[in-house]
Amino acid sequence: MTSLATRIAADPALAYPDRPAEFLTVPTVGGAELSVRCYGPADGDVIVFAHGWTMNADFWRAQINDLAGEYRVVSYDQRGHGASSMGSVRAHQDLLGRDLDAVLKAVLPQGKKALLVGHSMGGMTIMSWARLYHDDVSARARAVILCSTASGKLLPEPRFELGKPGGWARSAELVAMRAVMSNEYWFPGGEMGRRRLRLALGTVADDAHVAFTEELSARCTQRTRGRWGAALLRLDVEEGLDRLTVPVTVVVGEEDRLTSQRHARSIAKRLTETGALDRLVILPGSGHQLPIERHAEFDALIRDALAAT
Numbered sequence: 001m002t003s004l005a006t007r008i009a010a011d012p013a014l015a016y017p018d019r020p021a022e023f024l025t026v027p028t029v030g031g032a033e034l035s036v037r038c039y040g041p042a043d044g045d046v047i048v049f050a051h052g053w054t055m056n057a058d059f060w061r062a063q064i065n066d067l068a069g070e071y072r073v074v075s076y077d078q079r080g081h082g083a084s085s086m087g088s089v090r091a092h093q094d095l096l097g098r099d100l101d102a103v104l105k106a107v108l109p110q111g112k113k114a115l116l117v118g119h120s121m122g123g124m125t126i127m128s129w130a131r132l133y134h135d136d137v138s139a140r141a142r143a144v145i146l147c148s149t150a151s152g153k154l155l156p157e158p159r160f161e162l163g164k165p166g167g168w169a170r171s172a173e174l175v176a177m178r179a180v181m182s183n184e185y186w187f188p189g190g191e192m193g194r195r196r197l198r199l200a201l202g203t204v205a206d207d208a209h210v211a212f213t214e215e216l217s218a219r220c221t222q223r224t225r226g227r228w229g230a231a232l233l234r235l236d237v238e239e240g241l242d243r244l245t246v247p248v249t250v251v252v253g254e255e256d257r258l259t260s261q262r263h264a265r266s267i268a269k270r271l272t273e274t275g276a277l278d279r280l281v282i283l284p285g286s287g288h289q290l291p292i293e294r295h296a297e298f299d300a301l302i303r304d305a306l307a308a309t
Helices: 006-007 055-069 093-107 121-132 134-140 172-183 189-198 207-218 221-233 239-242 261-274 294-306
Strands: 023-028 032-039 046-050 070-074 113-121 141-147 246-253 277-284
Touching: 006 207, 023 093, 023 189, 032 055, 032 093, 046 121, 046 277, 055 070, 055 294, 070 093, 070 141, 093 113, 093 121, 113 121, 113 294, 121 134, 121 141, 121 221, 134 141, 141 221, 141 294, 239 261, 246 261, 261 277, 277 294
Parallel strands: 046 070, 046 113, 113 141, 141 246, 246 277
Antiparallel strands: 023 032, 032 070
C-alpha cells in the first residue's frame, strides 16, 4: 500500500518547509508551553496562523512555503496539539484566546501589527482573543481572516418531519459532525478510513489532501481530541465578533460539511452590522480543509488582506 508520505508528496505545496525556522517555547496559563515556529524575514509583515482541532502547526505548510519568502510567518501548535503541552487546566474556549495573546506578545515587535488567520478552531481562537482582549485588537491586529469556522452552536438541531422514520430528519451537517466527533472517524484504517476522512474535504480535494489530513490527525492524541471536542461543543464566542474592529475576511468552502455556509453567513451578518466585514468568500468545490484544498486561492486572499491594510 502506498505510504502517506508518498501520497502527500503528490502536491509539492505540502512539502516540509526547506527554509530555516526560529523555534520558540511560549509559556501560557495553567502551566502549558506552546511550541511556536517563525519563518521568513524578521522585519517582514507578520502573519500569525492558528490551526484547527486535531491539526497542528504543519497544517499551514502550503502557506509557509508560499509566503515565508516575503513575510514573517508564525505558526504554533494549539494547546495539547503537536509539541504544545496541555497544562493543568480544563480545556475551555477562553484558553484559546489567552494562548493566542501569549503568542502575539512573544512574536510581535513593539508597535507591529499582525494579520491573524484562523482555520476552524483557529478562527474560534481569534474570536475568543478579541472577546477577552478587545482593547488590544486594533493595536495588535491589522486584519483578520476567519476560515471554515463558527462562533457557536456547532451541532444543528435535528428537524421533526412527518414521513421520516421516527419523525426526525438529520441534516448532512449534523451527520458529518457526529461522525467526526467519533473515534471511528479518526482510527478507522484502510479504504473505509479514507472515505470517512473525505467528510472534511470537498470535491476539489485530491488524494494528497486526504493523506495530509490523515497524517496530521493521526498525530493528535485521543485525550486532546476528547478534551477539546467537548469544549467546542459548548462554544460561544459571538461576543468576540463585536470586538473585531479591523477588516475581517470570512472564507468558507461551498461543500464544507463541518462548519458550513450557515456559520459563515451568520458570522458575516454580525460583522456587517458592526462594519468590520471586508468580504465573504465562498470557494466552489472546497470542503472544510480549504487552506489545503485551495491553497493558491487562499494565499491570494491573504495577500489581498495585507495589501488592503
